[in-house]
Amino acid sequence: MDNNFLTVDDVAKTLKITRQTVSKYIQKKELNAVKINKNYRVSYQDFENFLSSNSMVSEPETLYLKKSRNCYLDYEGKSNEIEILxxxxxxxxxxxxxxxxxxxxxxxxxxxxxxxxxxxxxxxxxxxxxxxxxxxxxxxxxxxxxxxxxxxxxxxxxxxxxxxxxxxxxxxxxxxxxxxxxxxxxxxxxxxxxxxxxxxxxxxxxxxxxxxxxxxxxxxxxxxxxxxxxxxxxxxxxxxxxxxxxxKEPLTKEEEIDSFPKIHPVYGRYTTNPIHAPGITIDGDTGKEWKGILPPKGRHWRYSREELTRLDDLGLIEWSENGNPRKMVFANEHKGKKxxxxxxxxxxxxxxxxxxxxxxxxxxxxxxxxxxxxxxxxxxxxxxxxxxxxxxxxxxxxxxxxxxxxxxxxxxxxxxxxxxxxxxxxxxxxxx
Structure with missing residues (x-):
């Protein structure tokens, strides 16, 4: 349905009358309607005019404009959309x-x-x-x-x-x-x-x-x-x-310092992220031992073991004092914030x-x-x-x-x- 009009069924439902009765109102020109794609449509203003001039019609259900979340701005001199267009x-x-x-x-x-x-x-x-x-x-x-x-x-x-x-x-x-x-x-x-x-x-x-x-x-x-x-x-x-x-919007200098607090001697500011992710891989490569350690319980490696080795060889895996590996993430690779x-x-x-x-x-x-x-x-x-x-x-x-x-x-x-x-x-x- 065109969102600017009521269908004949909409009018009938609102007035609690039959579709045929609405058609009679239209045929007698008591209710103004226009044909759109071979079907009659009634503008909101024409429907309001009809209601105000037909007291014999039973009290309708509250009519809300479909496009305005139950509110309608009315004021003197407001034009009909059809006239405008x-x-x-x-x-x-x-x-x-x-x-x-x-x-x-x-x-x-x-x-x-x-x-x-x-x-x-x-x-x-x-x-x-x-x-x-x-x-x-x-x-x-x-x-x-x-x-x-x-x-x-x-x-x-x-x-x-x-x-x-x-x-x-x-x-x-x-x-x-x-x-x-x-x-x-x-x-x-x-x-x-x-x-x-x-x-x-x-x-x-x-x-x-x-x-x-x-x-x-x-x-x-x-x-x-x-x-x-x-x-x-x-x-x-x-x-x-x-x-x-x-x-995306680039990080401010303050945001960059806060998000990437560490400094690499070659690549600049960085932080570290875990190299494992939730979920267990039973038979796949990412569930197997790498460098003598297994992923934590209930988790798997985020990358293939070959990729982890490559990153480690490049010095992009940071190992903590207790042997916990984390991937380095650099500020200059950040794609910006939403x-x-x-x-x-x-x-x-x-x-x-x-x-x-x-x-x-x-x-x-x-x-x-x-x-x-x-x-x-x-x-x-x-x-x-x-x-x-x-x-x-x-x-x-x-x-x-x-x-x-x-x-x-x-x-x-x-x-x-x-x-x-x-x-x-x-x-x-x-x-x-």
Missing amino acids: NYKPLGYLKSINDENQSLPNKMVFGDNYYVLKTLLPKYKNKVDLIYIDPPFGTGLNFSNIENDLAYSDKLVNSEFLEFIRKRLFLLRDFLSDNGSIYLHIDKKIGHYVKIIMDEVFGYENFINDITRIKCNPKNFSRNAYGNYSDMILFYAKNRDKNIWNEI VQDVWNFKDKGLSYVDYPTQKNHDLLKRIILNSSNKDSLIIDCFAGSGSTLLVANQLNRNWIGIDNSNQSFDVIKQTFKKEKIKCNFYEYVSID
Whole structure:
């Protein structure tokens, strides 16, 4: 079943009536329904409208939206998903500068809602990664160090949530079956956005709520804890099918000293591990005597006796005073540690960047390396400084950027010229 609709059977079960009765409601146009793959489907909003206008219907079982873990964010002005997806604006993309038509890489100036609508037919189900850092619903304007307006963040509360929600429905349709989306947002409103993303992508496709340390600790005078972090919401189009490259993080110097406390005169820091493992090998090689000793009771050698001899001949087996052998493991062979869900990527101050709220390139690199492959297509429809596009290009990914800020467009053109990045520039022209 399409997760955005109820089937006829769902409606019948909820209302405690027969399937045939539901069909009669649809035929009489008392219950609005659409045909999807030759079967009728009822949107949640249409079902709610039906309930509110039909008091003769028996009290239904509590209806929960299937994608939001028993909660539903309702607010004035919330649009129907069908209306969002079916709306077709009259507009087109006008070329400003085509540098290489053979490349998909493009930057489009315009309202991302209309631009996404225009691009969707060509790129539906073809994008492996979306990273967006939208306005945070602060009600403020943001300017650069010279006080030039970069963008306005005047939408707040429900208006802001609906602004994001409309674009998320479109972005979902861009994602490939192996695609992911990372949404960077402030904690003050991020938890509401989480519910919206559950609705759009399905709570079952939620992967992580990442805490990002964005600045040094603050010393506010107000009666509250200092706020020095924001959040990144990570969802897949289809959980467990999304691209995941498991990029490891190198140990810090302190962690390396703690994990590898000993020092080898040639190979550097090391620790030792047992050369036996749980389980008994009765007839195999790893259960037999080696160098005059047997494995401990209930265990077997972790390696073949030939391999143990080879390691020992190379001086890579350390023998304790009481004759206990252990294998040396060196720090320079460590493949790194698993990345956790707290990231320390601080933003640079306004005097060090070309665009306010410009994101740390190392943060973007981690996301792109983990959740896309070479030649994957990446979208950032709140492109801002163009950092996502720049890092994607450095990592041999294809990319599409969108923004409606004049300063954003100027900064990106200057950066791309400096870095010798080829890009096809367009602007959205409305003919409504």
